[in-house]
Amino acid sequence: MPELPEVETVCQALRPVLEGQSFLSIQLNRSNLRYPFPSNLEKELASHPIISVRRRAKYLLIDFKNNLTLIWHLGMSGRVIIENVNALFLKPSPHDHVVFITSHHYKITYRDPRRFGFLLLSPTQELEDLRPFNTLGPEPLDNSKINASSFHNRIKSRSTSLKSTLLDQAVIAGIGNIYASEALWQAWLSPLRPANTLILNEAGILLREIQNVLNCAIAAGGSTLRDHFRPNGDRGYFQHQFKVYNQENKLCSHCNFFPILKLIQNGRSTYYCNHCQK
Numbered sequence: 342m343p344e345l346p347e348v349e350t351v352c353q354a355l356r357p358v359l360e361g362q363s364f365l366s367i368q369l370n371r372s373n374l375r376y377p378f379p380s381n382l383e384k385e386l387a388s389h390p391i392i393s394v395r396r397r398a399k400y401l402l403i404d405f406k407n408n409l410t411l412i413w414h415l416g417m418s419g420r421v422i423i424e425n426v427n428a429l430f431l432k433p434s435p436h437d438h439v440v441f442i443t444s445h446h447y448k449i450t451y452r453d454p455r456r457f458g459f460l461l462l463s464p465t466q467e468l469e470d471l472r473p474f475n476t477l478g479p480e481p482l483d484n485s486k487i488n489a490s491s492f493h494n495r496i497k498s499r500s501t502s503l504k505s506t507l508l509d510q511a512v513i514a515g516i517g518n519i520y521a522s523e524a525l526w527q528a529w530l531s532p533l534r535p536a537n538t539l540i541l542n543e544a545g546i547l548l549r550e551i552q553n554v555l556n557c558a559i560a561a562g563g564s565t566l567r568d569h570f571r572p573n574g575d576r577g578y579f580q581h582q583f584k585v586y587n588q589e590n591k592l593c594s595h596c597n598f599f600p601i602l603k604l605i606q607n608g609r610s611t612y613y614c615n616h617c618q619k
């Protein structure tokens with residue numbers, strides 16, 4: 342599933358292609374994905390200049406000069422392919438659900454075999470009042486929105502486990518199952534520990550390691566697991582650097598002695614070293 346680093350990778354790839362340009366056409370090859378496509382999508386957006394391409398949590402946001410924002414979620418298996426129309430490199434697939442053609446001859450294809458992704462449209466000014474944007478916590482990588490002290494304040498009244506707390510999008514936005522496990526291992530903190538037992542210094546270490554794992558993954562182009570591809574068609578490669586995620590029974594590389602354990606917390610897999618993480 343595309344997590345924050347994958348969406349950021351797509352965002353960084355789309356930004357130079359789209360900003361200042363517009364869509365000539367938007368072709369929908371079916372009527373819905375997770376939700377029905379907005380009616381009149383092409384009529385509302387085509388030929389209107391694109392002001393900015395940005396990310397909030399795991400949502401891509403494309404702002405248009407006519408005060409509309411396209412909200413784009415990549416679901417479980419969404420892949421964005423950017424090609425020059427004069428140099429197409431990927432064969433079309435039955436899973437190509439949306440095709441955007443830009444004013445400067447780029448073809449942007451949204452391919453999503455499992456169809457959990459979606460496109461929605463909102464007036465830009467009303468976005469912050471819409472669910473889930475009105476409940477999202479701060480961006481973990483935006484130092485103007487979060488620091489050790491404010492992060493500690495957000496978690497210190499929570500009696501839920503650290504792992505569940507990190508997955509709560511109202512506490513901090515965009516952290517999914519993979520990077521929660523990785524960050525907790527890097528911070529030597531147990532995923533089982535109640536969040537309200539962390540002292541300020543530990544919260545600061547955890548925030549720093551969240552930022553480290555996310556930044557490493559973004560630098561590596563986002564991880565892929567099974568389904569995700571980078572927008573240029575390559576596979577990302579951060580999965581080779583996972584220290585605990587999907588590493589059950591391999592030796593923990595903190596202690597080089599105990600195996601990584603797997604447990605199920607709230608229906609999600611958690612990977613950790615019972616010896617190193619306290």
Ligand SMILES: [Zn+2]
Nearest residue numbers: 593596614617
């Ligand atoms: Zn260990």
